[in-house]
Amino acid sequence: xxxxxxxxxxxxxxxxxxxxxxxxxxxxxxxxxxxxxxxxxxxxxxxxxxxxxxxxxxxxxxxxxxxxxxxxxxxxxxxxxxxxxxxxxxxxxxxxxxxxxxxxxxxxxxxxxxxxxxxxxxxxxxxxxxxxxxxxxxxxxxxxxxxxxxxxxxxxxxxxxxxxxxxxxxxxxxxxxxxxxxxxxxxxxxxxxxxxxx
Numbered sequence: 001x002x003x004x005x006x007x008x009x010x011x012x013x014x015x016x017x018x019x020x021x022x023x024x025x026x027x028x029x030x031x032x033x034x035x036x037x038x039x040x041x042x043x044x045x046x047x048x049x050x051x052x053x054x055x056x057x058x059x060x061x062x063x064x065x066x067x068x069x070x071x072x073x074x075x076x077x078x079x080x081x082x083x084x085x086x087x088x089x090x091x092x093x094x095x096x097x098x099x100x101x102x103x104x105x106x107x108x109x110x111x112x113x114x115x116x117x118x119x120x121x122x123x124x125x126x127x128x129x130x131x132x133x134x135x136x137x138x139x140x141x142x143x144x145x146x147x148x149x150x151x152x153x154x155x156x157x158x159x160x161x162x163x164x165x166x167x168x169x170x171x172x173x174x175x176x177x178x179x180x181x182x183x184x185x186x187x188x189x190x191x192x193x194x195x196x197x198x
């Protein structure tokens with residue numbers, strides 16, 4: 001019972017941590033930097049819970065199921081915000097599912113080898129999620145249009161959306177997020193596996 005409760009708690013918390021990952025489009029001056037940071041945070045929150053769930057059940061496919069839980073939680077929360085007049089075109093695509101499928105594939109292909117899951121799975125999720133997140137970003141409404149359509153009167157002047165400064169962070173937030181995610185993904189995959197051996 002404790003294990004299943006833990007899975008639910010991790011899924012809820014990972015959703016809460018990633019649910020605002022579309023918010024960077026309001027602050028377009030820092031869009032690329034924020035994209036990188038949010039991609040890494042989503043990678044780590046997905047992989048720690050998915051690896052825990054996957055190694056706990058030992059059944060390939062549960063990582064994808066975990067990502068589905070995160071996605072549904074996010075849709076529900078975003079739907080609630082939409083009812084309050086908040087724009088709902090930030091994260092409606094399930095960006096976690098393809099990466100979680102890769103995690104399941106590694107676990108299945110290596111015949112449930114935990115070390116391969118940590119090394120290969122961590123690298124694959126870390127490198128793939130920023131890519132899928134950029135595809136997600138391409139599908140949303142224009143950042144400036146959305147930012148001015150839904151102004152935030154509580155924002156201080158320095159947070160007001162302005163024209164984006166494209167070119168920061170080595171011109172490629174996807175590459176930077178993928179590089180950092182690949183390294184950190186292995187660490188968090190190991191953490192997720194270790195949680196089963198308390």
